[in-house]
Amino acid sequence: MRILLTGAGGQIGRDLINELLRRSKEPPSIVATDLRTPDAADEQEHVRWSRLDVTNEAATRAIFADFKPDIVFHLAAILSARGEKDPVTAYAVNQTGTWNVLEASYAARVKRLVFTSSIAVYGPGLPDPTPDAVPLQPATIYGVTKVSGELLCDYYTRRGWVDCVGVRFPGLISASLPGGGSSDYALFMYVDGVRYGAYEAFCRADTRIPLMYMPDGVRALAEISEAPRHKLRRCIYNVAAFSPRADEIAASVARAVPGVRITYVPEPVRQGILDSWPKALDDTMAREDWGWKARYDLDGMTDDLVPRVRELLARGVDLSHSNR
Numbered sequence: 001m002r003i004l005l006t007g008a009g010g011q012i013g014r015d016l017i018n019e020l021l022r023r024s025k026e027p028p029s030i031v032a033t034d035l036r037t038p039d040a041a042d043e044q045e046h047v048r049w050s051r052l053d054v055t056n057e058a059a060t061r062a063i064f065a066d067f068k069p070d071i072v073f074h075l076a077a078i079l080s081a082r083g084e085k086d087p088v089t090a091y092a093v094n095q096t097g098t099w100n101v102l103e104a105s106y107a108a109r110v111k112r113l114v115f116t117s118s119i120a121v122y123g124p125g126l127p128d129p130t131p132d133a134v135p136l137q138p139a140t141i142y143g144v145t146k147v148s149g150e151l152l153c154d155y156y157t158r159r160g161w162v163d164c165v166g167v168r169f170p171g172l173i174s175a176s177l178p179g180g181g182s183s184d185y186a187l188f189m190y191v192d193g194v195r196y197g198a199y200e201a202f203c204r205a206d207t208r209i210p211l212m213y214m215p216d217g218v219r220a221l222a223e224i225s226e227a228p229r230h231k232l233r234r235c236i237y238n239v240a241a242f243s244p245r246a247d248e249i250a251a252s253v254a255r256a257v258p259g260v261r262i263t264y265v266p267e268p269v270r271q272g273i274l275d276s277w278p279k280a281l282d283d284t285m286a287r288e289d290w291g292w293k294a295r296y297d298l299d300g301m302t303d304d305l306v307p308r309v310r311e312l313l314a315r316g317v318d319l320s321h322s323n324r
């Protein structure tokens with residue numbers, strides 16, 4: 001099996017590579033691409049790193065034509081909070097980049113393309129929990145480009161050009177540096193809770209959005225990449241895990257980090273983005289069509305995550321962030 005990833009150097013990429021290596025009976029051949037060059041920690045057996053800017057059409061086509069991947073995981077993107085600061089780059093990477101990846105996949109006869117969409121495709125005023133098929137009126141350029149990516153995936157699939165599947169992720173939490181999403185407050189309750197015993201969150205205490213622990217997230221991508229097409233009623237599916245209020249996350253962190261102090265000073269742009277997202281996702285269709293089921297709840301995640309954060313900080317790994 002030949003697997004190519006775009007944006008492989010981000011929060012999801014490394015965990016996804018490990019999940020793909022773990023679950024395959026015969027070692028796959030993986031080409032991991034990203035705009036940034038990998039560091040020594042990225043090097044591992046069966047994985048070749050290569051620099052690729054997905055906004056560069058010729059370079060994207062060339063690497064696909066050369067490697068001829070069976071499966072592509074398209075992760076490269078500018079996330080929600082960063083996208084609002086730089087909509088031009090967000091459009092180039094998320095919109096033009098996705099188009100380039102679709103065209104390169106078509107030309108290289110890729111068997112399946114996996115797209116990573118987001119709850120940011122939704123706008124305010126939707127049912128709680130929010131099902132898959134509702135009007136999509138996103139509040140951010142990130143959401144706009146994800147809606148467009150979903151529609152292109154659907155179109156290419158219907159035309160028989162590329163078999164596309166994907167998931168709408170909630171905010172993903174893992175013990176690694178996040179990429180500038182609006183759900184980053186949740187991870188930093190853990191990181192700064194362990195590191196400083198305190199964290200000032202950029203959202204209100206009653207903010208509630210859907211979240212998921214990364215081991216479930218990468219398993220969702222691997223599972224949908226393997227799902228038989230005849231069982232799929234859609235291209236892109238909601239996947240859900242848990243939907244805590246910010247102060248419920250703080251209480252869960254406090255169980256594992258006694259005495260931690262979490263305070264709330266809402267920052268208008270990111271609070272506005274968070275308020276535009278659904279409070280919970282309905283993932284009934286993913287459960288019915290390809291057997292999706294999350295394994296981690298909030299406290300299960302806390303019990304697994306806190307020791308990992310402690311270990312990373314003890315090793316001196318950089319988990320810095322932008323809102324301090």
Ligand SMILES: NC(=O)c1ccc[n+]([C@@H]2O[C@H](COP(=O)([O-])OP(=O)(O)OC[C@H]3O[C@@H](n4cnc5c(N)ncnc54)[C@H](O)[C@@H]3O)[C@@H](O)[C@H]2O)c1
Binds near residue numbers: 079118
């Ligand atoms: N992390 C989440 O909570 C979350 C939630 C919903 C959806 N997603 C989606 O999952 C995917 C991966 O997210 P992530 O959390 O790993 O994001 P991330 O920001 O950590 O990683 C994205 C990667 O894309 C790379 N990139 C940026 N511009 C590029 C370009 N022009 N060409 C090639 N690579 C480029 C970056 O260098 C980075 O390594 C994204 O498509 C994102 O929209 C993530």
